[in-house]
Amino acid sequence: MNQAQGRAELYALVAGRVIAGLREARGWQQQELAEKTGMSQTMIARIEKGSREIGPYQLNQLAAAFGRKPEEILALIDQGVARTESAAKATFNRKETSWWQVALTIAGLVGVIGLVTFAVAAVLNEDKEKRKS
Numbered sequence: 001m002n003q004a005q006g007r008a009e010l011y012a013l014v015a016g017r018v019i020a021g022l023r024e025a026r027g028w029q030q031q032e033l034a035e036k037t038g039m040s041q042t043m044i045a046r047i048e049k050g051s052r053e054i055g056p057y058q059l060n061q062l063a064a065a066f067g068r069k070p071e072e073i074l075a076l077i078d079q080g081v082a083r084t085e086s087a088a089k090a091t092f093n094r095k096e097t098s099w100w101q102v103a104l105t106i107a108g109l110v111g112v113i114g115l116v117t118f119a120v121a122a123v124l125n126e127d128k129e130k131r132k133s
Helices: 003-025 030-037 041-049 056-065 070-091 099-132
Strands: none
């Protein structure tokens, strides 16, 4: 896997966790989000797993369902990616850009998903606190 592929996979994983986190914060099931967006429950599940990239149309539909602007969702994803990269580089003591490959080799996909989940949870918690004030 080259660096661009690794980054694209990371982005899809983080995007999926952001969407899942926003959905769960509202107490919605995947089917409910699917109905609000006009997507299928299967598509929502694939997006949340990181196995389906979010296109512009889907992003707009998801943002509308959450009462957000698309750029707000993208900002949360970008923050999650940055936090995941930072945590992985610190954890695996790597400064070079191939940290993704090193992380997969050392921790495996489950370990990387754990880092993504932790990073996204922190980002969503900060967002929640900001929106309260």
